[in-house]
Structures are given as structure tokens and as C-alpha cells.
Amino acid sequence: MHWADVVANQLKDKGGPHRIATGITPSGHIHVGNMREILSGALIHRASRELGVDATLYYFADDFDPLRKLYPFLGPEYTEHIGKPLSEIPSPGGDGGTYARYFLGPFLHSLEMMGVCPEVLLSSESYANGRYAEATRMVLDSREVVREVLSRVSGRELEEDFIPYNPKCSACGRISTTKPLAWEAPYVPYTCKCGHEGKADTRTDDGKLPWRLDWPARWYWLGVTCEPYGKDHASAGGSYDTASEISRKVFGREPPTPLVYEWIQLKGKGAMHSSTGIVVTGSDMLRMTPPEVLRFLIARNHPSRHIEMDPGLGILNLVDEFDRYEDLYLKGADDEGPNRDDMRRTYLLSLTKSLEEYGPSVKRLVQVPYRHLVTLTQLASSVEQLVEKLKRTEGLDDIDSVSLERILARKACVDFWLERFAPEEVKFRLCGSMPPEERAKLEPEMRKALEAMTEELASVKWDAESIHDAIYEGSRSRGIEPKVTFTAFYRMLLGKDKGPRLGFFLSTMERAEVLRRMTEALS
Numbered sequence: 001m002h003w004a005d006v007v008a009n010q011l012k013d014k015g016g017p018h019r020i021a022t023g024i025t026p027s028g029h030i031h032v033g034n035m036r037e038i039l040s041g042a043l044i045h046r047a048s049r050e051l052g053v054d055a056t057l058y059y060f061a062d063d064f065d066p067l068r069k070l071y072p073f074l075g076p077e078y079t080e081h082i083g084k085p086l087s088e089i090p091s092p093g094g095d096g097g098t099y100a101r102y103f104l105g106p107f108l109h110s111l112e113m114m115g116v117c118p119e120v121l122l123s124s125e126s127y128a129n130g131r132y133a134e135a136t137r138m139v140l141d142s143r144e145v146v147r148e149v150l151s152r153v154s155g156r157e158l159e160e161d162f163i164p165y166n167p168k169c170s171a172c173g174r175i176s177t178t179k180p181l182a183w184e185a186p187y188v189p190y191t192c193k194c195g196h197e198g199k200a201d202t203r204t205d206d207g208k209l210p211w212r213l214d215w216p217a218r219w220y221w222l223g224v225t226c227e228p229y230g231k232d233h234a235s236a237g238g239s240y241d242t243a244s245e246i247s248r249k250v251f252g253r254e255p256p257t258p259l260v261y262e263w264i265q266l267k268g269k270g271a272m273h274s275s276t277g278i279v280v281t282g283s284d285m286l287r288m289t290p291p292e293v294l295r296f297l298i299a300r301n302h303p304s305r306h307i308e309m310d311p312g313l314g315i316l317n318l319v320d321e322f323d324r325y326e327d328l329y330l331k332g333a334d335d336e337g338p339n340r341d342d343m344r345r346t347y348l349l350s351l352t353k354s355l356e357e358y359g360p361s362v363k364r365l366v367q368v369p370y371r372h373l374v375t376l377t378q379l380a381s382s383v384e385q386l387v388e389k390l391k392r393t394e395g396l397d398d399i400d401s402v403s404l405e406r407i408l409a410r411k412a413c414v415d416f417w418l419e420r421f422a423p424e425e426v427k428f429r430l431c432g433s434m435p436p437e438e439r440a441k442l443e444p445e446m447r448k449a450l451e452a453m454t455e456e457l458a459s460v461k462w463d464a465e466s467i468h469d470a471i472y473e474g475s476r477s478r479g480i481e482p483k484v485t486f487t488a489f490y491r492m493l494l495g496k497d498k499g500p501r502l503g504f505f506l507s508t509m510e511r512a513e514v515l516r517r518m519t520e521a522l523s
Contacts, residue, residue: 002345003302004040008047010257011226016054020045021224021256022118023060026086026100028071030107031279032294032309033264039298040228040261042116043349059111059118060218063087063100064127064208066175083174087124100124110282114291115352121222123214127205133186135217135251136202136209139164140183142250149245150212154237163188167207171196175208216243220251228259228303261303267310280311280421288417289319290410296322296350311421319370319410322350330363366403368394370410375500377414378428379508386411389508393464428494434521438495442521446488449480450518453489457518462511468503492521 001009011018022041024034041057048055063086070079074092081089081099089099097105100122108120126132139146140163147162163180169192177193180200187199188207200206209217218224233239244255266280285294288311297318301307310317325347328340348355355362368376368390376393380386387399390407399407418427442450456474460466471489475482489506490499499505506514 002047002299002342002349004043004047004299004349005051005345007044007226007257007259008051008053011044011048011055012051012053014225014257018048018053018055018225019058019223020048020055020226021058021060021218021222022228023058023062025062025065026103026107027065027067028073028103029279029281030103031281032285032297033279034107035110035282035285035294036261036264036298036303036307037228037230038111038116038118039114039295040259040303041226042114042118043295043299044226044228044259046349057116057118058121058222058224059108060121060123060222061100061104062123062214063098063104064123064205065211067099068176083172083176085124085168085173085175087122088173106281106283110286113286113352114295123208124205126218127208130203131221132209132214132217133203135220136165137185138220138250139209139213139217139246140185140188140202143183145249146213146246149249150242153242153245154212164210164213165200165202165207166210167198167200168205169194169196170198170206178207212239212242213246215239216247216251216255219243219247219256220253224256226257226259228261231260231262234258234260259303262306264307264309267308267312267314280309284416284420285311288315288413288421290322290406290413291352292350293319293322295352296325296346299349300325300346312423313426315417315421316370316374322347323367323369325350326365327367330365362402364400364403365406366390366394366396366399368407368410370414371501372504373407373410373414374418374422374426375505376508377411377418379430379505383408393504393507395463425498426500428496428499430493431495434492434517438491439521439523442488442491443484445480445484446491447522448478449475449485449488450492450522452478452480453485454515454518454522457506457511457514462507464501464504464507466503467506468501471502492517 020041022038024030024037038059045055045057066083066085067078067081067089069082070076086100087098091097091099091102093102095102111118143162143164146164147158150156151158163183165180165188166175167178167180167188167190168175169178172192172194174192178190181189181191186202188202189199191197208214229240240258247253247255297307325343329344329347351358372393376386376389380389387404390396390399452474453471456470457467460470471485472482475485486502487497489502490496493499
């Protein structure tokens with residue numbers, strides 16, 4: 001059974017309705033690693049709804065958290081905003097909006113592209129409109145219990161006069177520089193490092209609860225029954241442990257059904273962090289892969305499994321793997337193996353909408369391997385040329401409108417990937433006539449290889465596999481290393497020693513044009 005269905009069945013057994021919560025602090029670019037939380041919640045939400053469970057998906061943006069430091073992607077002018085809520089700091093884009101909205105906007109658009117439509121809640125608005133008021137009062141009234149739980153479970157030493165509340169200074173606007181002095185319901189008097197003294201009204205956005213208390217308070221007022229969260233919160237004595245005890249002892253509620261997920265790491269760079277700028281944003285991911293492929297990345301990996309993301313060649317493997325799952329589902333391939341049910345379910349959960357919404361045309365989709373599309377995109381100078389080369393290389397008489405729309409959408413992704421993330425080894429440009437000085441540089445063994453291949457390619461069936469076999473076997477039979485022959489072709493056509501898969505590459509060109517170039521190179 002797919003992992004999302006396992007959780008959905010757990011929720012069904014508990015009755016309903018269910019509220020599935022996800023969220024993050026929009027302190028920087030929201031990256032693919034952050035996407036794991038919202039997509040995990042979305043998959044559970046879809047699986048639950050399909051079981052007939054009354055379930056709602058929420059995305060909670062902690063935009064009332066303070067800016068903690070000057071991140072590498074910020075200018076020095078943001079130094080004065082450190083400690084202020086992200087919802088009250090100007091946008092880095094100079095668009096007149098807020099810091100939080102600047103980073104949330106592209107992310108929410110990405111969710112829409114992936115067919116994820118949660119109810120979006122902002123912590124700044126939730127405090128301002130009083131949603132936290134009752135929970136905040138309960139925390140402050142139970143501050144001795146709170147202090148005992150936090151001290152025992154987390155191992156932190158807290159002061160005897162601990163006040164679990166972070167006032168916002170009404171003078172400098174900072175949250176991180178204030179010290180609460182007492183609980184005088186509904187107010188918390190405070191002092192600030194800026195020298196100001198004031199009184200925060202806990203029924204408004206005059207301040208907020210610390211994270212370890214804000215989390216269970218949110219469970220309480222929102223009625224959260226299931227929440228995915230990162231492994232950093234799941235460590236012994238971590239925020240989930242303290243939140244669970246607070247939920248039971250202060251709010252009288254059992255904590256939500258948990259789902260702990262591992263990190264998505266960037267190949268060669270480790271875990272992605274918005275604060276360091278070492279990220280592949282969700283928006284960038286959706287510009288270089290179709291949206292269902294990003295869903296597939298999350299759906300096919302159990303949350304407990306670490307994912308290493310390679311935005312280079314790994315993207316080609318990921319899209320082709322999605323296509324394999326699609327082919328197995330739509331065409332009922334015989335080699336599905338023992339995991340066929342999970343593979344079929346993974347494919348369905350990866351779709352941005354239900355299979356019924358796609359209609360019967362989905363079963364006629366033309367699949368073009370992503371690697372092939374990378375080659376064709378660099379060879380074709382127009383859509384018409386691309387279609388013509390596709391028909392020739394894929395043996396198609398026609399391409400229906402649904403398939404063409406999908407191919408062109410993927411081509412746009414390939415264009416972006418080639419520009420931003422593709423390794424140099426896959427980039428190329430077809431040369432014009434080979435200059436005399438380059439012909440002179442062809443080594444004798446390479447000239448011998450091209451001479452031999454002139455005969456082979458004159459009569460071979462003009463498709464990728466036949467061309468590849470002819471070059472490989474023809475070279476071997478003449479005592480020439482195939483690698484030498486491949487290099488000779490790449491130098492002749494691309495002016496470099498490596499290139500795309502040669503059989504497919506040559507099959508995209510007219511036979512006569514290839515033979516003409518070979519004759520020219522040998523002249």
C-alpha cells in the first residue's frame with residue numbers, strides 16, 4: 001500500500017473531520033526541500049478524500065516570525081530590520097509589498113500549477129484577528145506547567161519567572177529584543193533593548209508565542225489532526241515532543257497524527273536552506289520539469305527516505321522514470337513486477353488532477369524520452385522543425401494536439417534547464433561546414449573511421465538503433481575502436497569530443513546531409 005494511503009486509512013479509522021496542516025517560515029526562497037512538506041500533506045489529503053474522509057488541507061505561513069539575521073541574498077539595508085516580523089519588513093523586490101509576501105507569492109503559484117489548493121493562513125493575520133487569543137491565555141495561565149514541560153523534555157534551564165510570550169516592541173517593531181515581565185491578563189508588560197517599555201495585548205498582534213508553544217496552540221485553535229514535519233522537529237526532546245505534552249496538559253487535546261519526513265539534499269552541496277541561498281526553488285523546479293514530475297519525486301519516495309536531488313543530469317533520469325511509471329499504468333506493460341500496485345498508485349497520485357479529468361486522450365499520449373527532447377530542442381530552430389524531427393525519429397505519422405501541447409510544454413522546460421542547470425557536456429550547437437583547419441586536425445585513425453562509416457551509413461536503416469549498431473559493429477569489424485569513430489563524428493558535427501547519443505543524433509538529420517558532411521570532412 002502506498003504510504004499516503006496508509007496515513008489516510010489511519011485518519012479514516014479515527015473518524016473525522018480531519019484538518020491536515022503544513023507550513024513554513026517564508027524567510028527566503030521556498031525551495032524543493034520545503035515542497036516535501038506541502039506535497040506530502042497534499043498526497044494524504046487526496047488519498048483521504050478518495051476514501052470518503054472529510055478532510056481539509058491547510059498551508060500555514062509563519063510570516064509573523066522575526067528576521068533572524070542578514071541572509072546572504074539580502075542587502076546591508078536589511079540590517080535595521082533584523083528582529084522584526086517578516087510581515088512588517090519591506091519586500092526585497094522593491095514592489096511595495098512585504099518581505100513574506102515576496103517569497104510566498106511564487107510558491108503559492110507553484111502549488112496551483114501542481115494542482116495543490118490548500119486554505120492559506122498567515123500567522124500575522126491569525127494573531128491580529130484574535131485566533132490565538134484563547135490559546136495564548138491558556139498558555140500564560142498554565143505557565144508553571146509549560147515551564148516544567150519545556151525544562152524536562154527539552155533539557156533547557158528556564159528562569160523561575162519565565163513568561164512564555166514574546167512581545168513586539170511598539171517603538172522599534174522588534175520581537176527578538178523584548179523581555180516579558182509579568183502576566184497581567186490580558187496584557188504582558190515588557191522592556192526592550194531599544195530602551196522602550198510597554199504593555200502587549202495578547203489578544204492582538206502585539207506579540208506572539210515562542211515556536212514550541214505556538215505550534216500546539218495552532219493545533220488547538222485550528223483543530224489540526226494530521227501534520228507532516230521535518231526530522232529536525234522529531235528528535236528526542238525536540239519541538240514535537242514538547243508540543244505533544246503541551247497539547248495534552250494545557251489544551252487537553254491529543255497531538256495530530258504525525259508524518260516525519262527526511263531532507264531533500266542538493267547533490268554535492270548538502271541540505272537546502274533558504275537562509276544560505278543554497279537552493280533550487282520550487283518555481284525553478286517547475287520551469288525545468290513538468291509539475292506532475294515534482295509531485296512524482298515526492299510520491300515515489302517514502303517520507304522517511306532521504307532524497308538527493310541532482311538538478312543536472314538527474315533531471316533527465318527523473319522525467320524518464322516518471323514516463324516509465326506512466327507507460328506501465330496506461331499501457332499495462334508486462335514487466336511491472338511485484339511493486340506494480342504501488343507504481344500504479346504512485347503515478348495516479350503524481351497527476352495534478354484525476355485521470356478522469358484528463359479524459360480518454362491521456363491514453364494516446366506520445367512519450368518522447370527527455371534526453372531525446374534535449375537533443376531535438378538544440379537541433380530544431382522552430383516548432384515545425386521539432387515536429388518533423390519527432391515524426392522521423394519516433395516513427396510517427398501524426399502527433400495529436402494533446403500530445404503536441406505536452407511536448408511543447410516539456411520543450412519549454414528543457415529550454416530553461418539548458419540555460420540554468422544543464423552540464424556543459426549535454427549542450428551543443430550543430431556546426432556549419434567543417435573549416436579546413438579543423439579537417440586537418442582529424443587524426444588518421446578518425447579519418448579511417450569516417451571513410452569506413454561512409455559505406456556503412458549509405459545503406460543502413462535510418463533509425464537510432466540501426467545507426468548505432470552499424471557504427472559500433474562496423475568499427476569493430478575494421479579494427480577501429482568505436483570510441484574513435486564516435487569522437488570523429490562529434491568533431492565533425494559539433495566541434496567537440498563528446499555529444500548526445502550518436503545513433504539518435506544522426507537519425508534526426510537527413511541521411512544525405514550526414515553523408516555530405518562526411519565527404520566534406522574527408523576532402
